[in-house]
Amino acid sequence: MTSLVDRTSATTVLARCDALAVCSEHPEHLDRAHLTPALAAAHRLVEPWMAEAGLRTWRDQAGNLCGRVEGREPGLPALLLGSHLDTVPDAGRYDGMLGVLLAVAVVERLRDRWADLPFALEVVGFTDEEGSRFGSALMGSRALAGTWDDAWWDRRDADGVTLADAARAFGLDPALVGTAARRREDLVGYLEAHIEQGPHLEEADRSLGVVTTIAGAERFVVEVVGEARHAGGTPYARRRDALVGAAEVITFVERTARASGAIATVGRIDVEPGAVNVVPGRAVMTLDLRAATDAERDAMRATLLAGIEELCTARGLTVHVTSTHAAPATPCAPWLRDAVRAGVVATGDALPLELWSRAGHDGMAVAAVTDVAMLFVRCHDGISHHPDEAVREVDVAAALDAFTAAVLAVADDVAGRA
Template sequence: MSTAAEVLARCAQLDRFSASSDHLERVYLSPEHAQANAAAEEWMRLVGMRTWVDAAGNQYGRVEGREPGLPALLLGSHLDTVPDAGSFDGMLGVVMAIAVAERLRPHLPELPFALEVVGFSDEEGTRFGKALLGSCAASGQWDPAWWDLTDARGTTLRQAFADFGLDPDLVGDAARRPEELVGYLEAHIEQGPYLEAADVSLGYVTTIAGARRFVLRVLGEARHAGGTPYERRKDALQAAAAAITAIETIARSAGVIATVGQIEVQPGAVNVIAGRADFSLDLRAETDAARDEAWALIHEAVEAVCAVRGTTFSWIQTHEAPSMPCAAWLTEAVVAGIRATGDANPMGLWSRAGHDGMAVGAVTDIGMLFVRCHDGISHHPAEAVREVDVAAGLDALEAAVLQLAGSRV
């Protein structure tokens, strides 16, 4: 079996650790999380790694370089999933990292750094509604306010820690120090269609999108649907619909990503004009400046729509994450790795999706390698990657590590 085929087989093995028998779901601090950690730990030990689970549930493995105790180059991704997930988002990066660590065993006496692999525990935020919990702990960004977060069953995050066998009071021990790390490299499926459209296996990431999320509210007047003429209506739903159309127009023109994924109307009766409409907005861009400029345009446009329709507009921001550029020196190594596979002109992409690197970047430099996925499908059982692309990714990641080793001699 080729290394790439073995990587795919291991991803399939991880599919067994699911909370549901008919779809893949593996959430933070669950029995399935523990099973996935145990499987990854076994594969790490086969490579000769020293293994441990940190104080936030992240699974690590480490092999020393040319001398013990050197700072580590960290490779990895995440082991948790969304509900009804595919087999590769996150998991492929962890399993590829382990395979690359095995390939690099003959080079360990030459490496000017240790090599570590991490399977982060909660990138998706499925269980408690807060993404990047594992990598936030690892990067020293844990917020004590998170202890009161609850899952769908009412279990607090603090209780889930205890149930998993972790001590909540020791979560700070998961934090890595900058001097412990050389940098972080992550291989990940693209979650977009651009590599496939260009008919190339791999790409390098320039930056991870900066995101803001909002709840927008339009207030109108609920009145009888039959008895109220159009010129007297203050229809919150019609205003919201026009606003949503304006949002897409602005986003397309500005080259940003704006998504309205939820809308709730009150009173919600078939024969009553909507008096209120609340809808979500997820706004992402390559840079924070582009994101914020788009928001200013959206805000202005929605206010104008509401003014024309006799409604009022208000909003609250529920989330903000800065963009995270990939470090030039790590990106150069990733590009060199891709070129080593025969692609003379690697494609650079900004990641529209979030990744653990957004948090890890607070403590060390990051770089990312994208692997082609079929039709850009992700967060869905139809996620698919080809063995030939995984093989190219393994070669590129290995070459990138050796390039970094050479640059630090």
């Protein structure tokens, strides 16, 4: 597929990713959280690019940046294309942003075809996919899907600023957040291109992959309680060392998950009292659990929690487990997945690689209001959420071709059904 104008080339998409990386709260590294001046700066860059592509732009009352072009007649339901514009702290420059900029380029590539499309095209740059500022991910896409929770307005960031006050400072009206919600009948579906955030495409020497499902995830806080006593005066037989028990829990979690298809990670541990000469009396850790299906995730949860209880009891420790987050697995809609597969085939890959996404994405939230599907793009060494995040121009060019072809495949499907 030949680029129509330079703005639809992989070179331009990557140059725009570089320009966006300057929009940061910190000059030394990329950090662009929800409702920050850095996010506003990113909007000021992306909005003119959307307008150049022919999109009518607006920012909804959740803070998402949106654009729309009409199809063969005004007011048709829209096919959403996009990803997110916020980042984690010390981020790479492609997670989320690449998908938004590919979507803009696809719309412009199809400029001569808009009048033939049986739907409108919309691009959305979601905010707060990462959840790094207020601790609740996907707030932008949840607002669009109509699943906003007003309890979030009272959440505070590390500086004590409430979400409601941050929204007002960003130029939003919390009372109008409901206007960001879309109706199911106004949408055709949602397609997202995203770096893989894993090594499977690179290991298979493939540029692109078709996502089958987005992981079902659950997060826990695991509190192990023993007894803090003098490190010198307490014999081993009398110790109830919470940290040693937690260490056994960590190795058990890894060993058990590695033998399955699930993924479990202890990402943080805090120990009390934390003195060099005191047997630890309390250890609190996080546990992140993911699997391709809810059934696999739930089975692994039962296995892990039973094993953790048994390990702690054997050491005279008590354990308390609290679930802090749960998200169901999100299967990609077969008909949209077929369109993405057709897009990859159009690039010359006759047997596209199918992968389940171990990471979460905005599609998990958008699935509450419309069908979703995803295209994965090879990422060097699978590194993500890190400044070393890198993609190759040849893979971005393939993604641009595949994403464009996928939109046309969706158009053929919708027109055929009509």
